[in-house]
Amino acid sequence: MAAGPAGPGTSGVPGPRNRYADLLRVLAICLVVLGHWLLTSVSYRGGRLSGASAMAAVGWSGWATLLFQVMPVFFLVGGYANALSWTRHQAGGATWAQWVRHRAIRLLRPTTVFVAVAVTAVTAGRLLGADPAELALAAWGVALQLWFLPVYLLLIALTPALYAAHRRWGLAVPALLALGAAGVDAGLLGARLPGIGYANYLLVWGTMHQWGFAWQDGTLTRRGSARWRWRPWALAAGGAVTLGGLLAWGPFGINMVGTAGRANNTIPPSVALLAFAAVQAGLLIAAEPAVSRLLAGARLGQAITWLNGRVLTVYLWHMVPVVVMAVALYPTGVLRQPAVGSAGWWALRLAWIAALAVGLVPAAVFLARFERPLRRRPAPAQARAPAAPGRSRLAAAVLAVGIAAAGVALTRIAVSGFAPGGIVTAGPVAAYGCGVLLTLLAGRLQPDRLMSEPLLLPATAHVP
Secondary structure: OOOOOOOOOOOOOOOOOOHHHHHHHHHHHHHHHHHHHHEEEEEOOOOOEEEEHHHOOOOHHHHHHHHHHHHHHHHHHHHHHHHHHHHHHHHOOHHHHHHHHHHHHHHHHHHHHHHHHHHHHHHHHHOOOOOOHHHHHHHHOOOOOHHHHHHEEEEEEHHHHHHHHHHHHHHHHHHHHHHHHHHHHHHHOOOOOHHHHEEEEEHHHHHHHHHHHHHHHOOOOOOOOHHHHHHHHHHHHHHHHHHHHHHHHOOOOOOOOOOOOOOEEEEOOOOOHHHHHHHHHHHHHHHHHHHHHEEEEEEHHHHHHHHOOHHHHHHHHOOHHHHHHHHHOOOOOOOOOOOOHHHHHHHHHHHHHHHHHHHHHHHHHHHHHHHOOOOOOOOHHHHHOOOOOOHHHHHHHHHHHHHHHHHHHHHHHHOOOOHHHHHOOOOHHHHHHHHHHHHHHHHHOOOHHHHHHHHHHHOOOOOO
């Protein structure tokens, strides 16, 4: 299907910052944090701390995941932001390596701080004689959310190619990705092909990311034309019908979040999750005009922008207070331990969440400085000159290896934790460090126009 007439942003002309997209990202992170805090069950028995998801004891919790599964929003908004950023920088003459490195560093800076602190804390705990099993559990709990970063890094690296495909074929691209995801599920659930499910981390999340492209350039909305306003509603309706059929007659359950030891639609991502995401994305895009009118005030816009600048920090660190509070409050008897899912347990959730928020908010405000982009002085004219073709290719190769190394290492840490067995595993941490260093080195091989030439970015249209 052809992309049709170019909408805002597709011509390389920067559009204004979308406060509604920022608001979606802020609300999504709030629901992620609340869901994790609400359903994390910590217990202290026999002198040992343990933790698990409370979903096994709360029978209706699978239905609650329809509210708390908001990771599709991150990929939808991420696609919107990446399309806006890439078209703007491409118009300014940026190369694939320059743009990808810029976007990757925006993720890797705060992530590297988090990894360094986590490794240091686990090492210190080991030296101080902490129980290895408790240490391994804590180090696994604070690493779970890192799964998002390798997938998103891969989509950043593929954005220029995927966006070019979007410009040429439009909505046919996410449709093809969705068909591929369905094929993977058929191979996984029907033919029982081992390992094939990993492909859906790209196909399913990539489809949502592609919807973000279509939202940004108007393909899904045709801004200013009432004729095309049905498209988001059609996306939501199609997703709802598909989801209903998959849940009623397919081999998929209602659980939309990743839960260890329980059937779910997230590990790996399934077409049921994709159908759910279609409903979510369609409704949110359809609501944009009405909500955007409410966000027109300068003061509210500034507040949303301030909160949006701390989203990644909150996401990375939100499970750390869970570990700290568990160590401080459960062994000392400050918090009682009623049966999970009982009325007393739910009542204590309020105090539990309040205590976690008190610990997270000041830390997030302090640590958000690492989420902001680097501010560098303008480079001399000779540094801004285009690099030789051979040097540019070398920079791109080094960057690709660096991002791959960092992504694989983060995947390994997300699956196994920072310290399986209670000891930090040097391999993934070292691989991650090498990946970050190679990503930085790529900027030495090819001048980074994005960092050194802020005039490419209009002051009123900050890149998301």
